Amino acid sequence: MNKNSAIYTFTFIFLICVVFGLAISLVHYSTLETLAKNEALNRNRVICNAFLLKADGESPKAYQQAIDQNINARILSSDTGNFETFFRRDSENPDVGFVFSGMGFWDRIEGIIVLTSDLSQVINIQFLDQKETPGLGARIEEKWFTDQFKGLEIDWTGRSDQRLIVGASSRPNITNRVDAITGASQTSLALEKLLNSELNQFREIYNRYQSEKE
């Protein structure tokens, strides 16, 4: 057969696509279980870190135990959306955390933010998943950045898009601001936008849940 003919070219590329597509699917399928386990372990570890829980080791079982002993999880839902919410089982510090998500600069950013039970202060923030630029936007996961959120006072009285501020502010001495990442202005802006949007939505649902509980 003439190697330069259209039929040969088409058949060849089609067969190559089928063979390699099948090979990738096979590798993916054979690792599905491991990937799911890894995903669960990462999720539990992030929850523990967000609530500053100390697990008894690094094993999946240790993280699961720490969560089972200290955290209640439930879904709070309303017409506007659902929030996977975590309540710390501690009468002195009944902190509440929820999973936030939204568009970053390149892709979805997902994380957990833990607040005091009156939603006035941030206890901690941790990220579950992000695909921002390595070395720039991806630095939102680094400790120096997440540590800035600890103790921030959420401004529930001001503008709804400035509950928390990531980056510069014209107002001096404010207690709801963290430094942005140099060279990653777009990720910083996207994070600020998604955090404020999620905080506003969550407060509405959380307040309703609290009033129903009482």
Added chain:
Amino acid sequence: MADTAKKIFIKGLWEENPIFRQVLGVCSTLAVTNLLVNTLFMCFGVMFTTALSSLTISILRNYIPRRIRMIVQVLIIASYVMMVDIIIKALNPDIHRFIGPYVGLIITNCIIMGRAEAFASQNRPWSSFIDGIASGLGYSLILVAIALIREPLGFGTILGYVLPAREVWWHQWTIMVMPPGAFFMLAIATWIGRNLSPATPKRQG
């Protein structure tokens, strides 16, 4: 093809080293060499892809239509990279979180495309496989050497284990963790490599 397997191997590993001789694969060299464990996983990815893509392209070289050969090469390379990505994600998700974006970029790593086009598309499968392994090893040799200097100087650790000096008197060099440290080390590695093995062949007689 007169070269023996040994000659091909030495060429890929040293004489035509992808990093200091051909200056290919520099992006990932700068990005992943601040920790040795990340470097080792990256080297595994590149070696796996270079060897298997060269082997596959060589096996298919007489059947690939010439005008679409580069599309086919990229498709084969991309398939192996996706497999490597899935394997690293399953083996060590923590490392995958850090080097994941660079694993995807192996597809555009010039070493692999270069070996496919310059060697595998014209040579027999076994020679191409050896050439792929040697190029991957040549890349790994320089990356591991750089990582072996950057990690101790930058973090005071080797493979995550804290070196005794860090606890007593060593103050970590932050610049070694950052991209400028990689530039300095790559330049030094290139300088040493080129001095040890000059490009100009010696005159006979």
